[in-house]
Amino acid sequence: SDYFQEPPRHPSLIVNSKEPFNAEPSRSALISSYVTPVDLFYKRNHGPIPVVDDIQRYRVSIRGLVEKPLDLSLDDIKELPKHVIAATLQCAGNRRNQMSKVKTVRGVGWDVSAVGNGIWGGARLSDVLELVGISKLTSTTTLGGRHVEFVSVDACKDENGGPYKASIPLIQATTCNAEVILVYEMNGEPLNRDHGYPLRVIVPGVIGARSVKWLDSINIIAEECQGFFMQKDYKVFPPTVNWENINWSTRRPQMDFPVQSVICSLEDINTVDSGKISVHGYAVTGGGRGIERVDVSFNGGKTWTEASRYQKTGKPYVADDPSSDKWAWVLFTAEADVSENIEIVVKAVDIAANVQPENVEFIWNLRGILNNSWHRVLVQVKR
Ligand code: MTE
Ligand code: MO
Known part of the structure; x- marks a missing residue:
């Protein structure tokens, strides 16, 4: 098995799938505090938890449509101004169990706790992008349809063993108000392995799938990321669409979650x-x-x-x-x-x-x- 290096987890978590590890807290545990404790926070994975053990050699590379590509160490990222926000992360599949009672659906069977509220500390993505010459004041017209792609170090079945990846529009990354963060601290502690050690993205207000964990590289690309989780998953189809007549390209990747x-x-x-x-x-x-x-x-x-x-x-x-x-x-x-x-x-x-x-x-x-x-x-x- 590829799952021999999983971190320890809290015994009270309700495990929906062991490999990959997908688990949520009980309903009562979930609302017992405004900030969700790290060990009770839901865990949503598409593969084994990667091991990044040589932090001195760890680098995030920034490539693609940039003037000067750059490799940043964790210390380089920590030298940028630290930005801390409270943000709720919610899996798009939260409350799927109830939907599957209407008619079978595909996916992890979540109750209502595939959601948690964390205090995330890290560097603003907009500050990091400035280091490669992308200014915060760039207009939508100049950026066109460009996206920022986040690529992980992990390996998932759905990507044919390749890394998990996702992208967001570049304008959302350069707008300070959007508060997209490269996170190394969760609830005031160093980010742990389950949640993306050493570095993950938090895209607040957007379905959890875009908040890539175990960040390996950032690519500036001309259009949205072509990965499985953007193009063949996490899209909302009308009830008339089934596995026989589905045409994935007719819908856009989901971003914001609804009320x-x-x-x-x-x-x-x-x-x-x-x-x-x-x-x-x-x-x-x-x-x-x-x-x-x-x-x-x-x-x-x-x-x-x-x-x-x-x-x-x-x-x-x-x-x-x-x-x-x-x-x-x-x-x-x-x-x-x-x-x-x-x-x-x-x-x-x-x-x-x-x-x-x-x-x-x-x-x-x-x-x-x-x-x-x-x-x-x-x-x-x-x-
Ligand atoms: N990032 C990587 N590299 N691999 C993953 O499987 N799962 C995504 C996202 N980032 C995932 C990932 C999904 S679907 C969700 S809902 C969130 O991470 C869950 O984050 P958490 O486990 O920290 O709660
Ligand atoms: Mo998710």
């Missing part, structure tokens, strides 16, 4: 005593848009109440407030009295007034990605 919310203090089916029940969960949206509202229903969606929202404890969350973490999830809580069996539902609204779809049937897609339908749980009262 999402999930109840984490309850399982799908619960038995409780009659009386007060309080629900907790997370809401998050793509593109740094922020969460405007979280609505909770204690009667299957007939009537709704607005949940209270917070990030750091003790302070109500306000979308767009400069002191809010714009790339991070919002935790919510709402309370009600229950005396009969009910369905509790949550849906969120982001600041662009994007809403979640009511039913998973209408967003079903063969890869089972981006399930952001209203999240529903059943509560039965003990008699």
Whole structure:
């Protein structure tokens, strides 16, 4: 097996696949803190965890359409100004399990915890690109359709044993506001092997698949990356497309994730005593848009109440407030009295007034990605 050098993992993780290692925390563990502890953070891999043991010889090479190609050591990267952001990473396959109940889909069977909120420290990609002569003030017109491609050191089956790779538009990389980071620190500790040691990309607000771990090289290319995970995966097709009639080239690679919310203090089916029940969960949206509202229903969606929202404890969350973490999830809580069996539902609204779809049937897609339908749980009262 190629899996003889895997790092140790927390025993409480729910393992969806051992080789490659794919695991998520329990719902209750997920929302027990605003910042997700590293050992409980979901782990999503397409192959074995690579071993980078000679850090003195480790280099990130920057090549392609640049005036002066460059190789950077980890120390070179650490010498650039350190930028730290709170950002939620979410796998496009989060909540796939529920989608596969409608009709079979392909992919790892995730519950609702293929998501986590980390504090990421590293160098801004825009600062790194300046070292090869790409200015932060370049306009879209000058950059054309150029992309920045991130290539990993790992090897995956889907790339025929080649490295995992992905790209983002160059304009997103050079815009400081987009806050794309080459990360060497997670939650204030050196990045560990599972999450991309020694260096990974974090593209906040975008599906996890573009945040390449174990970075080997950065290429400036004329158009988007042609790798498997850009062209033959992580695209959203309408429900009419199946494995017989699929034409991958008709759709673009998914980037931003949509508005999402999930109840984490309850399982799908619960038995409780009659009386007060309080629900907790997370809401998050793509593109740094922020969460405007979280609505909770204690009667299957007939009537709704607005949940209270917070990030750091003790302070109500306000979308767009400069002191809010714009790339991070919002935790919510709402309370009600229950005396009969009910369905509790949550849906969120982001600041662009994007809403979640009511039913998973209408967003079903063969890869089972981006399930952001209203999240529903059943509560039965003990008699
Ligand atoms: N980078 C490499 N090199 N190999 C991978 O398999 N998986 C991607 C992304 N980066 C992956 C990768 C996917 S699909 C997701 S959701 C995130 O990493 C998961 O990051 P995490 O394991 O740190 O939570
Ligand atoms: Mo993912």
